[in-house]
Amino acid sequence: MKAIIQRKYGSPDVLQIAEVKKPTPGDNEVLVRVHAVSLNGSDWEGLRGKPLYARLGGLRKPNNWILGSDIAGRVEMIGKNVRDIQPGEEVFGEMAGYRGGLAEFACTSEKLLAHKPASMTFEQAAAIPQGAVIALQGIHVKGNVQPGQRVLINGAGGSAGSFAVQLAKHYGAEVTGVDHAGKLDFLHSLGADHVIDYTREDFTKNGNQYDLILDVLAYRSPFDYARALRPNGSYFAVGGSVTRLLQLLLLGPWIKRRTGRNVGILAVQRNRTDLLTSMELCEAGIVVPMIDRRYPLNETPEALRYLGEGHARGKIIITVVADT
């Protein structure tokens, strides 16, 4: 089968299209004929090998050469313990280990897949998994956003952020979106009430305070984030620098005891229930997967370059089968 491979960490130039062995599903796995893949910040990190957590699957070079986490396609074959999914069905979901999707076929755990509704294209379904589930858990499951609360989303113009802005508005919050100047109109179009250009203004130093901050990329000190929270407010980091994430883990409990403010990391629990809830929110039109651009599989390097250079508004789709 054809796949996009990276033998080493680096720029999009290290990516190649190559013929590789078609995977075989394990007992609890499903082999999917991939129709569409959506890109996330984690793909850019996995390509570069930065931050350090992006090298968990290979310190010097990636053990799994194929990037790609969010897929949608048709079931080709199932493992012997798979019960809920059958060959021929249309599914979408995530790759275990966030890799292996940018190929004609991909194997993943049954638990990370759900049935694709007929009303949705493969591209729309592929846009959902990682970004929408981060947003759902950050804004609703852990964030418990209530009407009238003030919510800030840092990194609001990307994959998870574009879902989070819409979801926070759905739950009745007053939403501030933070990203660079070129994405601020996009944030308004998602429903953000206020926008901040992170290249010009530091949201932790402007005197405003929030009930919830969902931070896609944490680069500041935990004390800065605590200062930007209302009493009893919560801050959740999704990704960012390893140093900052470790500081949050170590200092979070102490900050909580001293200030009552909750400062920590959102460790996303991947599960079919939240995947289905995210899909239902999209099907109902409450949340719209914002697809910026589509690229064919062989143009994945250009697609990742576009993402990594900071142009992507919402989701980038790789179309593997052109009839999607």
Ligand SMILES: NC(=O)c1ccc[n+]([C@@H]2O[C@H](COP(=O)([O-])OP(=O)(O)OC[C@H]3O[C@@H](n4cnc5c(N)ncnc54)[C@H](OP(=O)(O)O)[C@@H]3O)[C@@H](O)[C@H]2O)c1
């Ligand atoms: N915690 C977990 O369990 C878990 C699970 C899965 C993924 N993740 C993490 O989630 C993160 C990616 O989220 P994503 O897919 O939404 O990423 P994304 O699509 O790349 O979006 C990130 C957004 O943040 C913006 N940005 C960059 N630097 C910024 C800064 N200093 N301040 C504010 N905004 C900034 C980017 O814009 P420009 O680049 O254009 O400036 C972009 O719009 C990754 O770090 C990934 O590892 C965490």
